[in-house]
Structure formats: C-alpha cells, structure tokens
Amino acid sequence: MQPKTVLKWYQRGFRLWWRWKSRGIGGRPPIRPEMRALIRQLSRENLLWSAERIHGHLRLLGFDPPCPDTIRKYMVKPEGGTEKSQNWLTFLRNHTGVSWGMDFFTVPTIRFQILYVFVVLHHVRRQVVHVAVTARPTMARVIQQLREAMPFGIQPTYLFRDNDGIYGDEWAGS
Secondary structure, three states, rough: OOOHHHHHHHHHHHHHHHHHHHHOOOOOOOOOOHHHHHHHHHHHOOOOOHHHHHEEEEEEHOOOOOOHHHHHOOOOOOOOOOOOOHHHHHHHHHHHHHEEEEEEEEEEEEOEEEEEEEEEEEEEOOOEEEEEEEOOOOEEEEEEEEHOOOHHHHOEEEOOOOOOOOOOOOOOOO
C-alpha cells in the first residue's frame, strides 16, 4: 500500500463523515431571482465594484443582501478572462532605453568611518552615469547630485530607486 492510497481513503472517509454530519442542515438559504438580477445589474453597470461594495449599496437601498461570497457568485464575470498586465521584467525590458536607477551603498574606511556612495546607472548600456561620496547624505545633496548627473536636459523617463529613508519624506518621484 502506498501513502497516496491511504490519503485517498482518508479523504473519502472525511467526505462521507461530513455528509453524514451535515444532513438536515440544508446549506445557505436560496436567493430570490429578483436579488440575483439586481446583483448582476449592479455588477454589470459598475465593473470595478467588489462584492463588498455591492453588499453595502444593497443595504443602502434597503435590502437584506446575502453575504459578499454569495454576491460574488452571482456577479457578472468579464468576458475573455481578466486583463493581463505586463510584469516588472517585461516592463524593464521594454523601457531599458529610457530608464535609470539610483541607489546608495556604504563603504567602511580604514578609520572605521562609514561613507555613503550614491550611484546613478543607465540601464540600456549598464553604464555608471554618476557617482558621489559623502559622510552625511541629505535630501538636498541627493537633489544636487541628480542635477549633476543630468546636465543639459538629458534625463530618463523612469528613475528607479528603493524606499530607503535616506531620500527623506519629501521625495515625490519614484
């Protein structure tokens, strides 16, 4: 006997036990056809609404709606499946010519001082565009280094960075 066989017997036994335990309970109460039609109409007219939002609006309209899981069952499904968006790897491949990346890394000195190295990279050529070293990085210094990295209006469409606290709270770009 193999473990797969034992697991199959266990699942079959659990299923039979649950059927026996659930006898006479009857499940969820049926939903009236009018409520089903109203759920479908709301989901068709408001494609971005979730089941929870439809549930809330049905309450506002004075109905006693079913739970959101049941509403989800009767919502209109978009034809052709969900719209697929590109993943990050595809986005980066499509935009390497117009995207740069920037980041800090630390270097300990011989006197055990920590220096912060600011690097700006051009993705298409994998080329270092700008390097700066400082002992105390500030947001004003980052902005100045970006100005120096992009002379004469040469600038990327996309500038990628991490969410490091070194950039400060007032950073508006991403």
